[in-house]
Amino acid sequence: IGEIACRVIKTCKKMGIKTVAVHSDVDSSAVHVKVADEAVCVGPAPTSKSYLNMDAIMNAIKQTGAQAVHPGYGFLSENKEFAKRLAAEGVTFIGPDTHAIQAMGDKIESKLIAKAAKVNTIPGFDGVVKDAEEAVKIAGEIGYPVMIKASAGGGGKGMRIAWNDEETREGFRFSSQEALSSFGDDRLLIEKFIDNPRHIEIQVLADKHGDALWLNERECSIQRRNQKVVEEAPSTFLDPDTRRAMGEQAVSLANAVKYSSAGTVEFLVDSKKNFYFLEMNTRLQVEHPITECITGLDLVQQMIRIAKGYKLQHKQSDIPINGWAVESRVYAEDPYKSFGLPSIGRLSQYQEPLDLPNVRVDSGIQEGSDISIYYDPMISKLVTYGKTREEALKKMEDALDNYVIRGVTHNIPLLREIIVHPRFVSGDISTKFLPEVYPDGFKGHMLTAGERRELLATAAALYVAAQLRSQKFLGDLRVSVVPAESRQWELCVELDKGVHMLGVSRSGNNYTVEIDGEKVEVSGEWNLASALLPITINGKHRTLQCLLRTAAGEISLQYLGTSFKLRVLSNLAASLSKHMPEKVPEDTSSILRSPMPGSVVAVSVKPGDNVAEGQEICVIEAMKMQNSMTAAKTAKVKSVHCKAGDTVGEGDLLVELE
């Protein structure tokens, strides 16, 4: 939260413009509040009462005498009402005019305008579909598969895919119901469904004098639940001709709506490089930094210039593609649960990998920040840049490995896996990348035999280094000194239920670890206070992170992005472990725990009710996402520990079954 405000303020400072931050009361010590020249509180935590509260924001403008408003993205950035109110007060809205916002905000209208501007649109019916039978008829003309979607919609709501007449009728019925309940508008449209497409968008920049430029494309195909995860610029898929064609169409659309400011025209691109207009975003995009990296332009600065009425500084021929940029969206969420369920907490340790060259981190948080249930769980945008894509991706690996985030669950394991996946590396991606590559859900990095040895060896060396240090008492004469230099250690290391016998010998900071007859050489500084563990394994440099190290030999290491739990014991302790009693794990089928922090929207059972397996028990909402919690077995409800409106933490007991 506050990330984009920080980004805008940074450019303002460069341009010598004073800034005012608005914030909700829970954000009063947020970074964007600190970096701004002034700050105004616009209300309590819920966004509807603060960041979406136009009255409060208008008051803040009056109070501070602000001359212009940069709306960032989300919230009021594409709200024509807000833009109108600003105009009425004579305050500049740093963005396009209201008519452009309005025209591009409606799916049917924007498609009609695009078609008129000779932009490729998805074949389909341009008007509102009257009833199910008309839908079937139109579908027949377009050819299956088709997509039925709400005219006012977004975010996948009121959207259905149909492969035949029957599904079309059904889809029409469901979509119109959903559209009505979600948007209060049941108008539907039908278009061809582009199977397995890429999502590629063109950044445009237009001034108030009728000039417009395209700043090349951004490839945003890696998505989960229609939210982008990894983006890059340029795309591996576009050839110069396609790029130019897309760019020119984007510019002609911008001209058609008399667009000014920065905007983004989103396209779906099929495997034959046919591209179709999807929608136009009339604001700065989250992923704008990668365009800045390859073009050298500061988009926020351009937006401010344009809003002030200046002409564009550049010609189309001035716009380069210099190198390659990749952006990873670092989220506070658990990637092991449907590619990311929100997580909350306090960032007990936080360290951005800014000491690496060609790394840019756009964030609005710092060590000690709270990630709350109120806002988007994005921690930062991690951008790396290189002369080539290979270089940028390698840099991204390093940056992710050196990024320290403690206190909240984060998606670095997933990001780290995506950027090294052979399909991603070869550029073979689509919007279905994640479900295709991980059909059973993301499970973390799968270790090869060699990587497994490296991990075991590191854990063993770390264990010995810590053991040796615990014998170092300063200035105490009553310690009997054991010469450790030439010692050998016989250790037993557990990893995913596999048990390995290791022999460790040491010379200074260099450890030789023998695993199943293979020798692994590990050396490093072994700084036990540092969150990062830079080491050299068999001559290769790697950065691991030590997440946990306990007296009982448990060691958690973040290795290749994924965190692995190990247990290191002396041979003696390991051999005695077999006598330790098995702890019986809690029977999870009869208890229902919250999978994430959030608030309880509804509880549909009470004690004594009989529930069937799979029956909904309650609904938890977090970060604008609703999750239906179902019974794991058929049973009677023993007790209910939550009620609608409660705030619950991850793992909190919700309902017990008998």
Add this chain to the structure above:
Amino acid sequence: YRWPLDEAGDGQRLEHLASKVLQNARCYSVSHLSVQERIEKKRKAALTGGGQLRIAAQHKRGKLTARERLELLLDPDSFVEYDMFVEHRCSDFGMEADHNKYPGDSVVTGQGRINGRLVYVFSQDFTVFGGSLSGAHAQKVCKIMDQAMMVGAPVIGLNDSGGARIQEGVESLAGYADIFLRNVMASGVVPQISLIMGPCAGGAVYSPALTDFTFMVKDTSYLFITGPDVVKSVTNEDVTQEELGGAKTHTTVSGVAHRAFENDIDALLNLRDFFNFLPLSNKDPAPVTECHDPRDRLVPGLDTIVPLESTKAYDMLDIVHGIVDEREFFEIMPNYAKNIVVGFARMNGRTVGIVGNQPKVASGCLDINSSVKGARFVRFCDAFNIPIITFVDVPGFLPGTAQEYGGIIRHGAKLLYAFAEATVPKITVITRKAYGGAYDVMSSKHLRGDVNYAWPSAEVAVMGAKGAVQIIFRGKENQAEAEAEYVEKFANPFPAAVRGFVDDIIQPSTTRKRICRDLEVLASKKQTNPWKKHANIPL
């Protein structure tokens, strides 16, 4: 045999030869052969304790043997055993029979090293008469305790005993008392730690109770005065062993035990870790270990940790973890009286005791249990030269009949007493509220706090604004305005700072740096209390 060729003259050489021959001849004489054999036999018997069957039974219960435990606890090859040949002296009930005698009896004793530092240990052997305490058993324990006090080294007891050796009657009871006496004599001289790894019932419980720290193993250890059967017959209560005296009960309800661990191995490895925090005796300084955490490290997260609303909670442990070396905090009694946090950590390598009010639980108020928990910890630190760092966010003492009837006055006084009496370096940081009498208690300047800091969020006052305004402006119309005035006046660190009751108002992120520097200065602190036979803490 090799001759010492060069140095020795001929005569010497002959002499040497003769003595060697004589020696060898002796070895082959019948009597010596049998003594040697008997030694071997006894040692072997001592090493197997109650025999393979009982060892297997012990393992089956999820417990290790007395010797296996010592092997895990101590550095490799460091254990020096005492009294391996001691046997019980009971001759009643057929106990005198050879098969009822076990060399070493039901306890293994000796000394060894933990990370190179000396420790005296006893480990009760459940495989020999259920680890029951005979006169000989007690005598062995007393011997190592006496020596530990003499040389100044901690005593660790691994308890796993069915209780008194009933066959020995009063001799066994005398043995308990002998140990109790030594526990009391050693108290404050050397650290004493009990790890309960099996049953410990009846009079036996008082030895752990007298030691400084009692740890337990979950699911396999019990501590109670009388077991479930007696409870049933006397009070007609139905209660299981686990409910009556298991690890959960004693670490959450009774406060008898200071921490519980998953199993024997987990407990022993943690004990090794814990031992590194302790000085060897009251004559030794708090240990300093090698530290990789920079002493001047800033902790930016602390600048935002105290919420703006003074009624909102935060986790004191976040502050503690942020400030101490490597986020490593060995919490004592983490699940009991959670409104106060106590435990050991290090600052720039040096052991410190941490005491902190926990705003997350009951607003961090002081009540009977938290006062007693805090007081005992502070007194341990003071006895063993461990500097005390206190983090204050306390709204006062908990009101109510339950507390007053329970004697909060008497118990709260213990904490006050402990802080006042302590002569080790005392550093105090007021993070937010320091209200009323609780402000005085929490290692205030007035109780000889050496360095007292306030964060900018500190509010040192007699009470919260609302209550104060109701008294000062009783019956006045505009209460809200009066409240604002009071907040303006008192809900900040200045009233305390202008009077010198806090030495400085510091930026929270610099707290670690400041404390490390102060500790270095205070390392040579010398302060003594007036001579007395002993003080009279309000027990």
